[in-house]
Amino acid sequence: VSEPSANVEYAVSLDQAQKILNIDSVKAAASFGDVSVMQAAIPLGEVPTAGLRADVAVRNLDLARSKPFAVFFASFPPEIDLAGIAESQLTVRGEGRAYRIRTENARIQNLRLAAPDKEPFAQEQVTLSCDVQIDPNEKTINVESLLVESPQLKITKGEFRKTSQGNKNEIRGSLEGQADWAAVGQVASAFMPEGLQMAGQRHI
Numbered sequence: 001v002s003e004p005s006a007n008v009e010y011a012v013s014l015d016q017a018q019k020i021l022n023i024d025s026v027k028a029a030a031s032f033g034d035v036s037v038m039q040a041a042i043p044l045g046e047v048p049t050a051g052l053r054a055d056v057a058v059r060n061l062d063l064a065r066s067k068p069f070a071v072f073f074a075s076f077p078p079e080i081d082l083a084g085i086a087e088s089q090l091t092v093r094g095e096g097r098a099y100r101i102r103t104e105n106a107r108i109q110n111l112r113l114a115a116p117d118k119e120p121f122a123q124e125q126v127t128l129s130c131d132v133q134i135d136p137n138e139k140t141i142n143v144e145s146l147l148v149e150s151p152q153l154k155i156t157k158g159e160f161r162k163t164s165q166g167n168k169n170e171i172r173g174s175l176e177g178q179a180d181w182a183a184v185g186q187v188a189s190a191f192m193p194e195g196l197q198m199a200g201q202r203h204i
Helices: 063-074 181-187
Strands: 006-015 020-030 033-043 053-062 081-095 098-114 121-135 140-149 153-165 168-180 201-203
Touching: 053 063, 063 081, 140 168
Parallel strands: none
Antiparallel strands: 006 020, 020 033, 033 053, 053 081, 081 098, 098 121, 121 140, 140 153, 153 168, 168 201
């Protein structure tokens, strides 16, 4: 993972006694988009999540250019093409040895997901809010709430948990909403048996 060009402005201070890096503001203009961090505290001790807090704003995030970071940090499938422009405001907090990330106003324009040799899934606009807990030590991702709305997919209530052990991933959860099954099939095509097709509108 590398970033060829980035302009960064920052105002930070170090509390050596408490081993905390206090960030008044950081503004980064990178090739993949603009990221701002305000009023953050980053622990430098043995437990990096203890006391962690940050408010983050993302603008003009190019999902295609940021994909390497998603693959490296969030285990996004490298074989799936990703495109679109996103903007969001996030809160990041430390909870024990885990990170809690919340957003209530994420928006993606011209989202496109495509698996090899499969029909791509494309939506002009997607809005979402979520509450996610990520534990890198336990290799778990808990999505405690998820709301998604787009022309072909609407999730009014969702939650799931992903665990990883070695090369084995397990996902359990539930969703409520309405979906165009042809579109959902396009999204899930990389994980479906060859030749399986879905169509029609259905409540989930």
